[in-house]
Amino acid sequence: MAITGVLRPGHVSIRVLELEPAVKHYVDTIGLQEMARDTAADGSPRVFLKGWDESDHHSVVLREADESGMDYMGWKVDSEATLEKLSADVQASGLATGMGWIEAGEHPKTGKRFRFTIPTGHVMELYAHREVTGCATGYENPDPWPDGLKGMAPRSFDHCLLYGDDLDGTYQLFTDVLGFGLSEKVVADGGKLMIGVFLSCSNKAHDVAFIRQPVKNKLHHVSFLLDNWGEVLKAADIISKRRVSLDIGPTRHGITRGETVYFFDPSGNRNEVFAGGYTWYPDRPVITWTDDQLGTGIFYHDRKLNDKFLSVFT
Known part of the structure; x- marks a missing residue:
């Protein structure tokens, strides 16, 4: 099957009450890799993480907030053309609200994202570009897994x-x-x-x-x-x-x-x-x-x- 359109879950942004205990949990216990830190537009600190076998820069965002839960879930699509088409289709569907574009770079190493709210109230995003930083084993004659893994060591979100x-x-x-x-x-x-x-x-x-x-x-x-x-x-x-x-x-x-x-x-x-x-x-x-x-x-x-x-x- 040729997978086109929406390819896979690309990221999830999780609200946490205290950032450093959360980072310790997701890095040391679960075993994700920290990739970057920044500050969101509202001033709250964020940390970007990934699993050892994921090629793109990040797949998990932790954001410090007053309430736990999920900010949004992002979906990687196969091309910029698909991003434009699906964003137009979502807008025309009458099934989404709160629609708008997030500028490139708001997530590190990531292109523009189309954000919308679905009928269950969850915020979703579509995007086409995120820099490929590579997985921990590399792509030439790789071993089945890398050395130095921590905790549960999942391959991916x-x-x-x-x-x-x-x-x-x-x-x-x-x-x-x-x-x-x-x-x-x-x-x-x-x-x-x-x-x-x-x-x-x-x-x-x-x-x-x-x-x-x-x-x-x-x-x-x-x-x-x-x-x-x-x-x-x-x-x-x-x-x-x-x-x-x-x-x-x-x-x-x-x-x-x-x-x-x-x-x-x-x-x-x-x-x-x-x-x-x-x-x-x-x-x-x-x-x-x-x-x-x-x-x-x-x-x-x-x-x-x-x-x-x-x-x-x-």
């Missing part, structure tokens, strides 16, 4: 799961306008009500997921990619060893088949490290989960819903 009210409008925007495919869905009321969607712009099981909740603009978790189940188990050991706040796991999802452990950063934002899943193609039939089997869908091993997992978000 992988996806977000987001909570919001207008799931239908957001689903329409992502599929009809931005070209995402639906890999899995969760339904209630005998299949009449869609309460969760797992969307892919690549051939992953999901690049972003949305769950219907009576709130706007809420972050459930930010996820980072590990290679295998063994690395997920090691991540759980690191969580215990470093007295990190554990949410749940290690376990497996029924939805997406991923192997997972969830935990919290010092500001209360939920993190996930994730491995496994399946290869998705646009002609693959959509997997449907009914609400009476949601416990198995979320936590395949114990097959029970966890109230804290469902109700805690930032």
